[in-house]
Amino acid sequence: MSIDAAAAGPRRTDRPLDEAGVATAVRRAAERGTPVRPSGAGGRVPGPLVRTDHVLLDASALTGIVDMTAGDDQLPAGEGTVRVRAGETIAALCAALAAAGRAPATVPDAPRATVGGAVQLGMYGGAPGEGSLSAQVRAARLVDGAGRVREVTDGPDLEAVRCGLGALGVLTAVDLRTVPLRRLRVHERAARTDELLAEGFLAGHAWTECDVAVHSGQAVARWADPVGADEPEATERGAESWGRAVSRLATSWWSSRSSWPPPQRWAPGTEGPPHEVLPDPQPWDPDLSEWAIPDAAVGGVLRELGAAVAARGRELRPVRVRTGRSETGLVHPASGRDTAYLRIRTRGADQEPVRRLAAAVCEDAGGRPCWTTRHAWGPDELAVAYPGWEAFRAARDRFDPDHRFTDPYLATLLGP
Template identity: 50%
Template sequence: MWTNWSGGLECRPRATDRPLDEAGVVAAIARAADRGLRIRPVGAGRSWSPLSVTGDVQLDCSALTGVVAIGTDRVRVRAGATLAGLYAALAEHGRTLEVVPDTDAITVAGAIGTGTHGGGAAVGSLSALVTGARLIDGVGAVRRIEGPELDAVRVGLGALGVLTEVELRTVPAFLLHVHEEPGEAAELLGGGGVLDTHRWAEVELHVPSGEALARWGDPVDPDDAGGRAEPAHRDPVRAAATGSAEALGRMVSRLAPTLRRSARWGGAVTGPAYRLLPDSRPQRHELTEWAVPREALGPVLRELSAATTARGLELRAPIGIRVGAAETGWLHPASGRATAWIAVRSPRGVDPGPLFGLVGSVLGAADGRPHWAGRHDWTADEVELAYPRLGDFRAARDRLDPERRFANEHLTTLLGP
């Protein structure tokens, strides 16, 4: 029995393959084809949507690990490597990735598969860093993906083939000086506010009260950071231990309880972004996240707040808000437009259906597109309207997986047969 990270999805595949190398992937695809079975790649199983759910063969790609080569401004890495391992390997060479999401426990291919993003108006997602890839297609052939076809693979949903190796753009390692402070939602979320003016930023919004907690960070020169530079982690206890205990106490006492629980640093800390930003001990939860046009953020949040209040639905966790640059990936939710990301979480054990349904209808009506890894109820009808390059993606799917070896029910619902 396979279950995803949140525990909200499960399936019983007929077989599970865990190849150790590219030849193993080719062999697994051939075995599935011989038995007339479909095959679904899975990375770290961190997605909330049933992208990897199958009753046929599940292809666990988590053993395809290791860095192949670190060049001056690129890295070639095996697709099942975790982000944590990749950041650590790059750090040894004075390099890093510009994008750091909330988790580093995911695989490179899984992150790219769903367009995993961080938070920063000028920064794209991990998918935007891809400069090349190796992929095993639906008939078991090894393909080098480059040029325009990369925009299909940037967010491939595991529908085009099995990624075995990915080349990503790197930047020189940097220290991020981050702050965490409460503030007024209207001030924080407006254009030119904290979300737009820093290398990295996020706002957590407590909807009923309108209270907000902002976090933002900018690179600092290691010499300027001096004694403040700490390999701190996103954890209030560790942040307190590194000298912000007083600030944390003052700040926390002023916050609504749900925001108080999500406070992380309670002041300012400095460290490598890849060590500061990922949450090392996330509480298991369900999530729906939507990409809306950046300029729609304020009105959409007001509408969402009014709709949840009118329906008497309780938001038990703060809404997470980040922004991101326009993407070129044909199926990236931020494709073609500067984007604001709105994440709504629901704790384990609570049925998220009514809340997530309402969030989807409000944000979908505001030209929002769901994060593919989150929970949503979109079908091919909505995908067709929202993605002008869907035709190109479908053509790439026809070329790379003509027999739909990589299909499952969820992908058929989203992309058609």
């Protein structure tokens, strides 16, 4: 079956209210021999990870914080743990933690996503010293393919479950690492991409991102630091007004495409807790593709993208660049290496050649497609890209020997 064929949609949607209800729904599907796919907020992730013609198990009613601890002797200073149900949204989790003076160690960009969906697809945040939300999982509870509740606390099972693609079971709750809540002050400026990379900008602040016009090498750089620990004067030097930043970036491409909003995020000097200032107000574009490339390759890949699209007379909307730490999750896109994430925005069929060109450049640099976006990879490519691929498939066999959670769509990605 082609994964691009229009799906009829799930034959049935179950929305259990608690963990026992999840277990019952999975056992019922097992008795009927029906595949089950878990879902959270039902975000707009394209492709086989959320599409199903069988039973959709909507875990979004499993909300609330179960437990919150901090100052435990076993943990590094300042760290704590929150046990949160998997259907809780990122926004609700952050608000509840903030009320207690805490924050998730990674604050992802999608407030309406559920914790379960974000963890399962490895949603990252943009803090260079941190991993994704998957990396913050200290323990997980899930209902396996037989409808049994399992608590996973360490070892290869946890490394498989922490970015599990909804293929090992239905998460009901996770323990996430927390840190003290800090107010962040956010900034943005226009700069040359090569200068930003030479000064180590991407790793130089608590949170960073760049929108890079690859054909010109011009960029809008954004960063955030805790209030009271601002960047030195030198990085502010050369800061430009937002208007100049936009006009420099705009000249060749978006003046003729007024439907594309400029990448403005905030007024300079804005301050607030991370979950209020960092999320991008622009709607998520299900057409975008995102690649996780080795951190050290970022300069070369951006130059190569610029040269490749220019040589073919094409243009690319600004590429968003963020970084994250190497991860232990077996199939997290940052598995085993510090990573730069490149968000490549193309839209519509006429941009398909540009998308393929960009994918080829990222692949040549050892890139892996992020699970949350469109790509054309299948089991063969994934097995080469992920040293932990077979270990992940073995974990799937342990948690779900009958492959209850692998419907025909997901099989196009994971293999049978």
